[in-house]
Amino acid sequence: MIERVGAGILAALAWIGDVTLFGLRALREAVRPPFEVGEIVRHVYEIGWRSAPLIATSGFAIGVVLSMHTRASLERFGAEAMIPAGLALALIKETGPLTCGLLMSGRVGAGIGAELGAMKVTEQIDALEAVAVDSFKFLAVTRILACIIAMPLLTSVMDFCGIVGGFLAETTISGMSWELYFRRAFSLIEFDDFIPSTLKTAVFGMIIGTVGSYLGFTTTSGTEGVGQASTRSVVLASMLIIVSNVVLVKLIFFLFPEPA
Amino acid sequence: MSAGNAPAIRLERVTKAFGSRKVLDDVTIEVPQGTAFCLLGRSGTGKSVTLKHIIGLLHPDSGRVLVHGRDVSRMKGQELSEVRRSMGFLFQNSALFDSISVGENVAFPLRRHTDWPDAKIREVAKAKLADVGLENDFDKMPADLSGGMKKRAGLARAMALDPDILLVDEPSAGLDPITATEIDDLLVGLKRKGTTLVVVTHNIPSAKHIGDELAFLHDGHVIAQGSAEDLERSDDEMVRTFMRSEGSG
Numbered sequence: 001m002i003e004r005v006g007a008g009i010l011a012a013l014a015w016i017g018d019v020t021l022f023g024l025r026a027l028r029e030a031v032r033p034p035f036e037v038g039e040i041v042r043h044v045y046e047i048g049w050r051s052a053p054l055i056a057t058s059g060f061a062i063g064v065v066l067s068m069h070t071r072a073s074l075e076r077f078g079a080e081a082m083i084p085a086g087l088a089l090a091l092i093k094e095t096g097p098l099t100c101g102l103l104m105s106g107r108v109g110a111g112i113g114a115e116l117g118a119m120k121v122t123e124q125i126d127a128l129e130a131v132a133v134d135s136f137k138f139l140a141v142t143r144i145l146a147c148i149i150a151m152p153l154l155t156s157v158m159d160f161c162g163i164v165g166g167f168l169a170e171t172t173i174s175g176m177s178w179e180l181y182f183r184r185a186f187s188l189i190e191f192d193d194f195i196p197s198t199l200k201t202a203v204f205g206m207i208i209g210t211v212g213s214y215l216g217f218t219t220t221s222g223t224e225g226v227g228q229a230s231t232r233s234v235v236l237a238s239m240l241i242i243v244s245n246v247v248l249v250k251l252i253f254f255l256f257p258e259p260a
Numbered sequence: 261m262s263a264g265n266a267p268a269i270r271l272e273r274v275t276k277a278f279g280s281r282k283v284l285d286d287v288t289i290e291v292p293q294g295t296a297f298c299l300l301g302r303s304g305t306g307k308s309v310t311l312k313h314i315i316g317l318l319h320p321d322s323g324r325v326l327v328h329g330r331d332v333s334r335m336k337g338q339e340l341s342e343v344r345r346s347m348g349f350l351f352q353n354s355a356l357f358d359s360i361s362v363g364e365n366v367a368f369p370l371r372r373h374t375d376w377p378d379a380k381i382r383e384v385a386k387a388k389l390a391d392v393g394l395e396n397d398f399d400k401m402p403a404d405l406s407g408g409m410k411k412r413a414g415l416a417r418a419m420a421l422d423p424d425i426l427l428v429d430e431p432s433a434g435l436d437p438i439t440a441t442e443i444d445d446l447l448v449g450l451k452r453k454g455t456t457l458v459v460v461t462h463n464i465p466s467a468k469h470i471g472d473e474l475a476f477l478h479d480g481h482v483i484a485q486g487s488a489e490d491l492e493r494s495d496d497e498m499v500r501t502f503m504r505s506e507g508s509g
Contacts, residue, residue, distance in 0.1 A: 118358075126317050127355035131369040131417070132344040134337075 023210035026144045029137050039142040047108050048150030059158035063165025084185035087166040093197045096159040101204035105237035109212045113233030116216020117226040144209030151205035152198050192256040200248040204241050211237040268293040268456040274323035283309050285480035296457035298471035305477045307460040311427045315349050316340050348418030352429040354410040356402040362413045363398030369420045388416040407434040428459045432466050444469050
């Protein structure tokens, strides 16, 4: 029993090591020519722009729900005036980035894993190499970079839509004006609140792109393997996002300490 | 042997195993420039693996793979990329890029490796498709093609850069006899223009038509090599039986 658990832990560590090396190789290749700018732009469009409706809708809905919960809590203390600020802080610092990361790991991580996995089992990756194209750079590096670029942008969209959703929920109940809501929402938000927590999603993007690409490139066993690559991309990327978020939040607190 | 008079392709004592299974065992093959070499053998005997060694998709556990005198098995990066530009590869299952049209598949190597204007690239891609009888299928997606049409489109893509060396994995598999003959004639035409061909096939009439030299792979070894007549007179019963077959594909 202990041996099996030990072997499982070692296998997991070996996998994390392989994925880490894959990601580091991608970062190294990203700064070497050719830069495949056209492919990166195409993937930013595919990954970023095409995910915008999902992110905007989700952000809006989360804003409405957060507003209702915040009101229910703060009403007890007569602190309704704090609703916009509380909601904006919660959204910008944590709810927006993490939710966006998890949604994108589902939408994009699965797509990358399945697409590259299908290309692997149908020899399309070998075909790229055969026409003298660096498949790693063309397929993996471009997708990873696109995820890194798209994530902070999508997180900003989610934050904005969440605040709009929160406003609509609040104004329906209390009739608060947009100007007042907006002023109160940003009364406690500072540069140090928005930038680090938004930029940390670039790390989430790195995780989503790297895990999906790695699992796609290492797919075996035909269509069954493609399905597994897709599913595992979502599960593992989501797990790594949640775990890395703990480290990133701690790091942000260390680099940008909260004022006393 | 200097690179100047080297054969186009030479495999020297190449051995390759996947796990405990030895697929190629001390294989030595030489293909002179401008000739056609046909690799025969039963399924799973390492023919496709041999082709993938020549283009550097696989590396041997031991031995050397020389292309124009340069050892592909030791190459990486830009150097390997340059050698690959002089080669075309038709995959057994065509391996067309399924997210772009048939025409763009053929145009892809041209877009990557030439600075030609778009109009010229499209013109050349259309001409290559016309060579394989797909001149009307430029805008179709690979999923809309039959297996035989995919094979021909794959061949057009392999020929896009007018390679010195063309590696062809089962060119007539899945094709009707007339189209298969047309493809064979196309390959013979390319050989006459100086292209070196390495063709993996189970189709004996096709191998006899295309090949200057034939080799029979079995259990990782080349057990017979020479002209079609040589193989028909082989001491090995399996080789003689194989050569008498009319196997398609």
